[in-house]
Amino acid sequence: MKKLLNSFGYALKGMFLVLKGQQNMRIHALAIVVVTIAGIFLGLTAIEWSVIALCIGSVISAEMMNTAIEALVDLVSPEFNEKSGKIKDIAAGAVLLTAIVATVVAVYIFGNKIFNLLL
Numbered sequence: 001m002k003k004l005l006n007s008f009g010y011a012l013k014g015m016f017l018v019l020k021g022q023q024n025m026r027i028h029a030l031a032i033v034v035v036t037i038a039g040i041f042l043g044l045t046a047i048e049w050s051v052i053a054l055c056i057g058s059v060i061s062a063e064m065m066n067t068a069i070e071a072l073v074d075l076v077s078p079e080f081n082e083k084s085g086k087i088k089d090i091a092a093g094a095v096l097l098t099a100i101v102a103t104v105v106a107v108y109i110f111g112n113k114i115f116n117l118l119l
Helices: 003-023 023-042 046-075 082-118
Strands: none
Touching: 003 023, 003 046, 023 046, 023 082, 046 082
């Protein structure tokens, strides 16, 4: 049981390390707050909250994986290396793509809610 609790502790430590050390993660955290407040105000359905939660989880997970990949690349290749740069660019691209998809989903969900309020 202690080993299991320790593993959760290490995971939480990793989450806080990324939040503390990565500006983009802090931007994502702010977006989560804004989306949550807007969702409460607009009265999202359970399905809409579920989709939003999946999008949030996907973006945060992608950002954390990107951070881990960048740290690993820097560890094994501290000097500039074209291949290392490509690896980092691909990982960053995955975060960007995930964030774009999440934004499209949010615009659809929140756009419909706002449109219906205006009618």
